[in-house]
Amino acid sequence: MLQGKVALVTGASRGIGAAIAAGLATHGARVVLCDLAAQRRHSEAVAAKIGDALVYDLDVTDKSAIEAVVNDVTAKCGSIDVLVNNAGILKPSRLEDLGEETWDAHFAVNAKGVLLMTNAVLPQMRARKNGRIINIASIAGRQGVPTQGHYAATKATVITLTRVYAQEVGEDGITVNAICPGIIATEMGRNNLGSEEAERYWAGVTALRRLGDPDDIVGPAAFFASELSGFVTGQALNVDGGIYFH
Numbered sequence: 001m002l003q004g005k006v007a008l009v010t011g012a013s014r015g016i017g018a019a020i021a022a023g024l025a026t027h028g029a030r031v032v033l034c035d036l037a038a039q040r041r042h043s044e045a046v047a048a049k050i051g052d053a054l055v056y057d058l059d060v061t062d063k064s065a066i067e068a069v070v071n072d073v074t075a076k077c078g079s080i081d082v083l084v085n086n087a088g089i090l091k092p093s094r095l096e097d098l099g100e101e102t103w104d105a106h107f108a109v110n111a112k113g114v115l116l117m118t119n120a121v122l123p124q125m126r127a128r129k130n131g132r133i134i135n136i137a138s139i140a141g142r143q144g145v146p147t148q149g150h151y152a153a154t155k156a157t158v159i160t161l162t163r164v165y166a167q168e169v170g171e172d173g174i175t176v177n178a179i180c181p182g183i184i185a186t187e188m189g190r191n192n193l194g195s196e197e198a199e200r201y202w203a204g205v206t207a208l209r210r211l212g213d214p215d216d217i218v219g220p221a222a223f224f225a226s227e228l229s230g231f232v233t234g235q236a237l238n239v240d241g242g243i244y245f246h
C-alpha cells in the first residue's frame with residue numbers, strides 16, 4: 001500500500017508514534033523516526049525492530065533543527081511523502097492552577113510543533129504535487145475534560161490547523177487529516193488515568209468496552225497515508241472505540 005513512500009513520524013520512540021511508524025513500515029513505507037535526544041535509545045530500539053528505518057533526534061519546537069532534519073531526509077531518501085505529526089505532551093492541571101510555563105510548553109509542542117513541521121515539509125510536497133499530512137489530535141480537542149483544559153485547547157487548535165491547511169494546500173494534491181484517539185494504553189494514557197479504577201471506568205464508557213491499544217491507530221493512519229484516502233481531506237476521525245459520535 002505504501003511501497004516507495006517515505007514517512008516521517010514525530011514522537012516515534014514509544015506509544016502511538018512507535019506503533020504508527022512500525023505499522024506504516026509493515027505497509028511498505030520507509031520510515032523516519034524522530035524524537036527527543038533523550039529518547040534516542042528507545043528510538044533506536046523501535047528502528048531495530050522495523051529494520052530499514054532512519055532515526056533522528058528532533059525537538060519539534062526547534063525550527064532550525066526541523067529544517068536540518070527535513071533537508072537531510074530529503075537528500076538521503078529523495079522525498080518525504082507522508083508526515084505524521086504525533087509528538088505531544090500532557091501534564092494535567094486545573095486551569096485555575098495552571099502555570100504559564102505549562103500553558104506555553106503545551107502550545108509549543110502540541111500546536112506550534114505541527115505548524116513548524118508541516119511548513120518545513122510542504123515546499124517539497126508542493127513541488128511534487130503530492131503529499132499526506134496526518135495530525136494526531138485527540139478526542140480532548142472535541143470536548144475538554146477537567147485538568148486537561150490547556151491540552152484540549154492545543155488539540156482543538158490541531159483540528160483547526162488540519163482544516164485550514166487542507167484548504168490551503170489541496171490545490172497541490174496534498175491531503176491533511178487528523179486522527180482523534182480516545183484513551184489509548186500508552187505511558188501518556190495510563191499516567192493520565194492514574195488508576196485501574198479510572199481505566200475500568202473509561203473502558204466502560206466506550207461502545208467497545210475497552211481502552212485502545214497503540215496498534216488501533218495504525219489502520220486509520222495507513223488509510224490517511226495511502227492513495228485509498230485520495231479524496232479525503234480536512235477531516236478529523238475519532239478513533240476512540242465509541243465515546244464520541246460526532
Ligand SMILES: NC(=O)c1ccc[n+]([C@@H]2O[C@H](COP(=O)([O-])OP(=O)(O)OC[C@H]3O[C@@H](n4cnc5c(N)ncnc54)[C@H](O)[C@@H]3O)[C@@H](O)[C@H]2O)c1
Pocket residue numbers: 010011012013014015016017034035036039058059060061086087088089090109136137138139180181182183184185186187188189190
Ligand atoms: N494515549 C492517549 O490516550 C492519547 C489520546 C489522544 C491523543 N493522544 C496523542 O497521541 C500522541 C502520542 O501520544 P502517546 O500516548 O503515544 O504519548 P507518549 O507520551 O507515550 O509519547 C509521546 C512522544 O512524543 C515525544 N515528544 C514529546 N515532546 C516532544 C518534542 N518537543 N519533540 C519531539 N518529540 C516529543 C515523547 O518523547 C514521546 O516519545 C500525542 O500527540 C498525544 O497527545 C494520546
